[in-house]
Amino acid sequence: MYDVVDFLLNTQLGLNSPDWVVMLISHLVVVGMLFAVAPLQVLFLTYYERRAIARMQDRVGPNRVGYEGLLQPVADGVKMFTKEDIVPDSADKIVHLLAPIVAAAPVLYMFAVLPWGPNMIAVDLPTGLLFFFAISSISTVGLLMAGWASNNKFALLGAMRAVAQVVSYEIPALLSLLFAVMFAGSMSLMAIVEAQGGLFISTTDVPSVPDLGLGWFVFTPVGFLAFVCFFIAALAEGERTPFDIPEADSEIVAGYMTEYSGMKFAMFYLAQYILNFLLCAITATIFFGGWQGPGVAWLVSQSLSADNPAGNPVYNVLAGMLGTFYLLAKTYMFFFVMVALRGAFPRLRIDQLMNFGWKFLIPLTMINILSAALWIAITRWGTAQGFGIIEFAGEPGNLVRWVIAFAVTLVINVAAYWFLARLNVQDHAARQAALTAGGLAVSPPRSA
Amino acid sequence: MSNDTLTHSVTFTEAPAALTVVVDPTPQIARGSAVIVERRRPKAAGWSLLQGLGVVVDHWRKSFRKLDDPTQIAGTFTTEYPEERLPLPEAYRNMPILLFDDATGHELCTSCFQCQRICPPQVIHMTQAKDPETGKPVPAVSEFIIEYDACMSCGFCAEVCPFDAIKMDHDFELSTANHPSLTVHKAGLLRPVSYYQSIAPTFWAEAEASAYKKLEANKKRRPASIGIAPQMIEQVKAAHELRDDQQEADSPPAPVAIAPALDAGRAATPATASAAPAASDGDLPTDKAARLAAIRARNEAKKAAEQAAPAQAQPAAEGAATALTTPDAPLTDALPAASERTAPPAPATPDAPLDEKAARLAAIRARNAAKKAAQAEEE
Ligand code: SF4
Ligand code: SF4
Numbered sequence: 075m076y077d078v079v080d081f082l083l084n085t086q087l088g089l090n091s092p093d094w095v096v097m098l099i100s101h102l103v104v105v106g107m108l109f110a111v112a113p114l115q116v117l118f119l120t121y122y123e124r125r126a127i128a129r130m131q132d133r134v135g136p137n138r139v140g141y142e143g144l145l146q147p148v149a150d151g152v153k154m155f156t157k158e159d160i161v162p163d164s165a166d167k168i169v170h171l172l173a174p175i176v177a178a179a180p181v182l183y184m185f186a187v188l189p190w191g192p193n194m195i196a197v198d199l200p201t202g203l204l205f206f207f208a209i210s211s212i213s214t215v216g217l218l219m220a221g222w223a224s225n226n227k228f229a230l231l232g233a234m235r236a237v238a239q240v241v242s243y244e245i246p247a248l249l250s251l252l253f254a255v256m257f258a259g260s261m262s263l264m265a266i267v268e269a270q271g272g273l274f275i276s277t278t279d280v281p282s283v284p285d286l287g288l289g290w291f292v293f294t295p296v297g298f299l300a301f302v303c304f305f306i307a308a309l310a311e312g313e314r315t316p317f318d319i320p321e322a323d324s325e326i327v328a329g330y331m332t333e334y335s336g337m338k339f340a341m342f343y344l345a346q347y348i349l350n351f352l353l354c355a356i357t358a359t360i361f362f363g364g365w366q367g368p369g370v371a372w373l374v375s376q377s378l379s380a381d382n383p384a385g386n387p388v389y390n391v392l393a394g395m396l397g398t399f400y401l402l403a404k405t406y407m408f409f410f411v412m413v414a415l416r417g418a419f420p421r422l423r424i425d426q427l428m429n430f431g432w433k434f435l436i437p438l439t440m441i442n443i444l445s446a447a448l449w450i451a452i453t454r455w456g457t458a459q460g461f462g463i464i465e466f467a468g469e470p471g472n473l474v475r476w477v478i479a480f481a482v483t484l485v486i487n488v489a490a491y492w493f494l495a496r497l498n499v500q501d502h503a504a505r506q507a508a509l510t511a512g513g514l515a516v517s518p519p520r521s522a
Numbered sequence: 523m524s525n526d527t528l529t530h531s532v533t534f535t536e537a538p539a540a541l542t543v544v545v546d547p548t549p550q551i552a553r554g555s556a557v558i559v560e561r562r563r564p565k566a567a568g569w570s571l572l573q574g575l576g577v578v579v580d581h582w583r584k585s586f587r588k589l590d591d592p593t594q595i596a597g598t599f600t601t602e603y604p605e606e607r608l609p610l611p612e613a614y615r616n617m618p619i620l621l622f623d624d625a626t627g628h629e630l631c632t633s634c635f636q637c638q639r640i641c642p643p644q645v646i647h648m649t650q651a652k653d654p655e656t657g658k659p660v661p662a663v664s665e666f667i668i669e670y671d672a673c674m675s676c677g678f679c680a681e682v683c684p685f686d687a688i689k690m691d692h693d694f695e696l697s698t699a700n701h702p703s704l705t706v707h708k709a710g711l712l713r714p715v716s717y718y719q720s721i722a723p724t725f726w727a728e729a730e731a732s733a734y735k736k737l738e739a740n741k742k743r744r745p746a747s748i749g750i751a752p753q754m755i756e757q758v759k760a761a762h763e764l765r766d767d768q769q770e771a772d773s774p775p776a777p778v779a780i781a782p783a784l785d786a787g788r789a790a791t792p793a794t795a796s797a798a799p800a801a802s803d804g805d806l807p808t809d810k811a812a813r814l815a816a817i818r819a820r821n822e823a824k825k826a827a828e829q830a831a832p833a834q835a836q837p838a839a840e841g842a843a844t845a846l847t848t849p850d851a852p853l854t855d856a857l858p859a860a861s862e863r864t865a866p867p868a869p870a871t872p873d874a875p876l877d878e879k880a881a882r883l884a885a886i887r888a889r890n891a892a893k894k895a896a897q898a899e900e901e
Contacts, residue, residue, distance in 0.1 A: 129585040130578045134600045418578040419571070495567030 104196045108185045116347040117147035122406065123413050130417040157336035162225060165333060169223035174334065174341035177216025180209045181348040188355055189264045191365045191397025192374045193390075202263040203255065206356060207248055210311065213345060214240045217320070217330050220342070224333035232329020235424060236320035239310055242431045243317075247307035249439035250300040253446035254291060254360045263356075267364035271371060275476055287366035287400075295484040296445045299491070301361040303439050305408070308353040310427070313346060315416035319424055350412065351405065358404035365397030434498050441490040445483040452479035612722045615677045615690030617670050618646075620711040621718055623737060627754025629712065630687035630733060632661035632740050637679035637688050645669040646679060651748045661740045662749030666711060670696060671704035685740075686733035692721045709752045 121136070121144065128135030136143040161170055187202035189195040199205050214237055221233020255261055257276070258269035270276060272289025283289065291297030310317040321329035331342050358364055373393035422430070453475045581596045589597030601608055618637075622629045633650040651664040680690050691713070698704065719726045741749070750758055 126582065129598075130582040132581060132585055132589070132596060132598055134598060134602075414575055414578050414582070417582075418574045492567075499567060 101196075108196060109182065112182055112185060112348050112351075113344065115351050116344050117151065119347050119351055119409060120150070121147045122409065123416075126410055126413045127417050130414060151340070154337060154340040157339075159336040159338060160333075162333050164225045166223040166225065169219050170333070171338075173216050173220035173223055173330075174338045174345070175216070176219055177213050178341045178345035178348075180212040180216075181345050181352065183209045184349075184352045187263055188352065189267050189359060189364055190401060191394040192370060194365075194394050194397065195264055198262055198264045201261045203251060203261045203266070203360075206263070206352075207244065207251075210349065210352075211240065211244060213349065216345070220334065221330035224330070226333050228326040228328075229330050229332045231326050232320045232322075232332065235322075235326075236313065236330060238424070239313070239317065239319060239427060242428060243307045243310035243435075246303055246431060246435035246439045247311060249436065250303040250307065250442060251360060252443050253296050253300050253449075256443075256446045256450055257291060257297075263359055263364075267359055267366060270363040270366050275473075285371045286368045287363060287370050288368065290361060290363040290366070292361040294449065295480060295487045296442060296449050297361055299438070299442050299445070299487045301357070303435055303442065304361070305357055305411075307431075307435060308357060309412065309415065310431070312350040312353050312412075314350065314412050316419040316422050317427060318421055319427060322421055324421075350409065354405045354408035354412065355401065357408050358401060362404050363400075364404075365401045367396065367400035370397050370400065429498070429501075433501070434494055438490060438494055442487065445486045448486070449479045449483050452482065610692050610721075612725060614692050615680070616675055616694045617673055617691050617696065618668055618677075618679050618688050618711070619691045619713045619718075620666060620708065621687055621689060621715050622712050622751035622754060623734075624714045624716050626741070627750040627758045628737060628741055628744070629662060629749050629751050630685050630715075630737055631663050631666065631683075632685050632687070632736075633659075633663040633666075634661075634684065636682045636684060640678045640682045641673075642676060642678065643672050643674055645672045651744075653745050653748070655745070660744050660748055662744050663708065664748075666708040667705060668711060669705050671701065685736050686729040689718050689722070689725075712751045712753065 124146070125135040125137075125143070136146040139145040139149045161167060184206050186196045187199050187205050189198075217236040217240075218233045221229045221231075221236070224230070254266050258266040260266065260269075270290050271285040271287055272283040273286045274288060274293050275283045276289035276291070276294075292301045309315075313320055321331060326332070331339055334342060370393055373389050373396060377389035377393055453472070584596035585598050587597045589599040620629060620631055633648055635648070635650075638644075638646040638648060645668055647665075647667040648663050649665045650659045651662040652658065653660050675690070677690050679688050696704070715726070747755055747758070
């Protein structure tokens with residue numbers, strides 16, 4: 075964006091603006107665009123979810139307002155605006171007011187580090203990944219504020235559940251993402267996306283692979299396991315079914331949102347859907363190549379840049395559009411999976427959630443980090459790094475190393491999955507037996 | 523997806539031929555035998571979760587197809603209501619309505635109070651009509667109210683009515699912002715018989731004969747325009763005035779002109795042709811009625827004669843019209859001329875007698891004679 079504004083102001087209009095003006099204008103434009111995109115995404119996602127889940131239940135879904143119901147979210151928004159804003163008498167008024175703001179504002183910050191296309195990122199932070207998840211946790215404070223300030227036991231229960239859930243699933247989410255940092259050698263989301271060029275085999279591992287933008291991390295055993303773990307953890311963080319425990323409407327009304335109405339309620343809703351969108355987008359970015367896809371690399375190579383002053387600016391625009399299209403297509407695909415999960419599975423109990431997170435997901439992701447380390451060692455290290463056992467010279471050597479790494483990590487990951495699943499099944503059976511035997515609902519010593 | 527990962531083995535405890543039954547999609551299960559469906563447990567943990575997801579996605583995929591056969595388990599079967607409507611079964615009932623005869627406008631209700639008595643929430647209210655001269659009650663209602671807002675659509679009123687005067691309607695789109703409009707008065711309740719016939723043809727076919735028989739009997743006891751549906755009063759009056767005018771101008775085709783108009787709605791009923799003109803008798807001032815009856819009798823006699831004539835293919839109405847093309851010729855002259863060709867000449871009444879009863883009698887007799895003559899001729 076800096077380049078575009080610079081081009082328009084200084085080259086085209088000849089204003090000779092100082093650097094900081096160009097910087098300021100370009101950032102304001104980007105921020106404005108993102109703030110416009112976020113609510114639009116929410117509007118579309120609510121419509122998308124309702125239509126998709128309706129189809130899964132052999133219904134049609136909202137199709138009355140506008141063409142095929144496309145204006146339904148607008149109608150819902152208007153309804154929300156006109157609703158009375160009720161604050162309970164015994165609520166802590168100030169915290170009650172602040173809670174939706176604290177919940178919704180951080181998720182908008184997360185847009186800052188999301189790469190939309192080649193060179194299309196608001197701020198390419200070197201610690202983008204860390205920033206993304208650090209900011210997302212602040213939302214939880216808003217939820218706790220809402221539950222506390224409402225002075226309602228359901229709201230407090232919901233807030234407690236939300237905090238417990240988000241805190242415990244933050245760990246597997248981040249642990250499963252560590253592999254990407256190791257693979258790409260950077261926490262910058264842009265760098266992670268750029269590391270995923272290639273064709274089933276990433277160009278970072280085997281540079282001779284043709285770059286079709288399909289060297290996604292998910293095609294490695296490490297990446298696949300991490301993807302599964304991360305997506306489950308993301309569901310829990312986004313409070314999606316089957317992990318919608320904090321707002322379990324059949325148990326605790328609407329959880330921390332119980333005492334909210336009108337626009338404040340809509341703010342929570344907005345925050346939640348933006349978070350879901352971003353979680354889907356980050357899944358696409360880290361595991362499925364983000365904006366990478368066939369054709370993008372070629373368009374980028376044709377486009378105007380510092381390295382290629384002879385390029386055509388039209389290709390810049392085309393590359394950006396194609397990249398954004400790939401990213402959004404992948405994001406909506408994951409949102410569809412989220413909706414399908416909502417259609418298929420019932421809600422977990424809070425203890426099941428905790429068991430699953432701490433006893434299954436976290437150990438699994440830790441083993442996955444071991445696999446990731448082995449992968450790096452086998453494919454990249456040589457004698458210089460003290461790991462010269464597998465070293466082949468020349469180009470086919472890279473491929474052989476890749477195959478060996480694939481086989482080793484596959485074996486490790488499958489074994490880990492199988493072993494942990496068996497342990498958990500046994501544990502579950504033992505607790506079930508203890509319960510049916512009339513024992514107390516305490517965890518019995520694990521049977522050998 | 524689910525098909526190749528699940529195996530159903532159906533075992534019958536009694537029938538040894540169970541293996542052949544397994545292939546049958548609808549196995550006949552003998553009474554008392556147990557069916558054990560075995561599912562192979564998935565080996566990998568989490569596999570069954572994927573299976574569940576597969577079912578949901580499968581439904582999503584198939585939902586773009588319209589479900590037309592109820593044996594399919596996936597597919598959209600939504601009827602987009604305001605645009606598409608399911609056909610309502612004949613026995614569908616929503617709110618009760620009152621019926622009136624299309625031809626004469628007479629309401630079928632006799633104010634017998636049966637429906638009012640049986641209505642569980644007591645939402646039917648009515649006032650019986652009285653003869654304005656004698657003050658005696660007549661078999662008709664002057665006002666009939668049903669509170670639609672409290673009616674529970676039980677249909678008891680329609681079941682109990684001995685005169686088939688109250689029936690259950692199919693119209694269910696009654697929502698309104700105007701609550702008092704749901705207290706419906708007689709004018710709002712009345713529907714022509716032809717309407718009920720259109721929504722419930724077989725039910726009406728069963729009830730028709732007895733309903734009309736009872737209506738005929740009741741009409742005789744209703745003086746003036748009592749018992750005529752309010753929306754029909756104008757129409758009936760207009761018809762009668764037309765007839766009166768024509769009668770005063772001494773132009774006989776009055777029944778021919780009016781009867782088809784009135785009969786339009788009752789074309790399906792076989793007995794209408796002769797019943798309709800007679801049906802109108804009760805509502806006219808008596809002296810006029812007498813004169814009318816006489817004229818009508820004459821006309822019928824003439825008609826019969828005309829039909830019997832060689833030009834038999836000509837419709838009766840047309841025949842009457844041709845007879846009228848000679849207006850100068852007095853009616854009494856034209857009549858014998860026409861009757862000459864019939865074997866038993868119809869006894870024509872030359873002038874309307876002053877006595878009302880005598881006039882009617884004469885009219886009936888003349889009509890019968892004419893009919894008989896026509897029948898004889900046809901044979
Ligand atoms: S349908 Fe039932 S409740 Fe309604 S008026 Fe008739 S008897 Fe009364
Ligand atoms: S509607 Fe039927 S039952 Fe009711 S008063 Fe009239 S004739 Fe009697």
